[in-house]
Amino acid sequence: MNIPEKIYCRTFQAVLHTALPVLPYRKPKLLDSINEVPYLFRKKDIDRVLLITDPSIRKLGITRPLEDMLEKSGITCMVYDKTVANPTSNNVEAARQLFLKYHCQAIIGFGGGSSIDCAKATGARIAKPRQKLSHMKGILKVHKKLPLLVAIPTTAGTGSEATLAAVIVDSETRHKYPINDFPLIPHYAVLDPEVTRSLPPHVTATTGMDALTHAIEAYIGHSTTAETRADATEAVRLIFANLDRACRNGDDMKARRNMLHAAYLAGSAFSKSYVGYVHAVAHSLGGKYNVPHGLANAVLLPHVLEAYGEAAHEKLAELAIAAGLVSRAESAKDGAEAMIHAIQEMKLRLDIPDVIPEIQEKDIPALARIAAKEANPLYPVPVLMNASQLEQFYYDVMEVSA
Secondary structure, eight states: OOHHHHHHHHHHHHHHHHHGGGSOOOOOEEESOTTHHHHHHHHTTOOEEEEEOOHHHHHTTSSHHHHHHHHHTTOEEEEEOOOOSSOBHHHHHHHHHHHHHTTOOEEEEEESHHHHHHHHHHHHHHHOTTSOGGGGOEESOOOSOOSEEEEEESSSSOOGGGOSEEEEEOTTTOOEEEEEOGGGSOSEEEOOGGGGTTOOHHHHHHHHHHHHHHHHHHHHSSOOOHHHHHHHHHHHHHHHHHHHHHHHOTTOHHHHHHHHHHHHHHHHHHHHHOOOHHHHHHHHHHHHHOOOHHHHHHHHHHHHHHHHGGGGHHHHHHHHHHTTSSOTTSOHHHHHHHHHHHHHHHHHHTTOOSOBTTOOGGGHHHHHHHHHHHHTTTSOOSSOOOHHHHHHHHHHHBOOOO
16 A cells, blocks of 8 residues: 555544544443343334344244244234345345334344344435435445334344444445444344354354454554453453353353353444454455355454554454463563464364355455455554455465365
8 A cells, every 4th residue: 555545544544533532422222131122112112113134043933032022012023034144235125115014113133243234224224215225335324313223133243233334235236335324323232142042153153253353353453442442352351261162062151141242342342443454355255255254254364463463463462461362471472473373273173264265366356446445444454455465365265276
């Protein structure tokens, strides 16, 4: 990246960082159990709601207890259960039509980040019926109050229940883009470990690594605050202490609850402090090949951290201390290396691969341009990179034919 481009990016990031104290960030109100949701709606005189989820969650019956409780409470619950792994603009429009047809008053996003992001984007389209979803991409393009939004995460990873972002794939172009605005922050988040109990080990692992990526990228960037540093540090500590346990024993409710809390904290941290090139590259892979976001993040994370080099050593070392990997006596370089090595070892233990076989070499320049456009100038990364520099990360994780 040339010097004028670097100056522009850093100036843009500095202005946003300066504005943090006056921007209308908020955290959702937390509920500990889905049992509290019907009472919440009754209290607010809401009797018709739209529940947005995905086919697997619905088929497994995970939404059934809440649906039954709502019915017993006299609350009509319409269900949209066609959300795909990387939610599309078509998903959003179908959900919006259901909301309008049945005169719903609130939205529940029930599932992983895909379902919650679909719920957020649906709320945005309801709030702005005359504006296409693609016109809301970027920063502060919604600026309208959404219907009451309740997020119920079934994976401990995306942190979408705490963030102002929704990531959507355009159904026609397959371009994956984020929508970022304060009204997208859910009004309530339900952190109930029981709804994560049936999550398979592989999904538990990759979504947990997604949360770790959120926490690390938020912490090592240039736009942190005391609050986001504290949230990210605690998230990293909780993930290193609980992710292996949750993967080994899905019935370990203490580990499940701790992972939900970690994902929420990491989501809160990156809402203010943003993410980095891991996410930008991962989003391009999700849009082009439908690679699950948590998996892409997990595969890419150590490569990007290595590439940041000395610029990230001090902060990575601080996180390594928080995770109990090194003592304060270690050098910043040794602490950073310990953190990257621990991530690689965690991937190995959790059977997360080192490559993403879907990547085609011919696609890499276009994918890198998409990633660079997303990240620059918004993401306050330790080291700025342009599209040609980002290409290396695709090669790093591309499957090489024998």
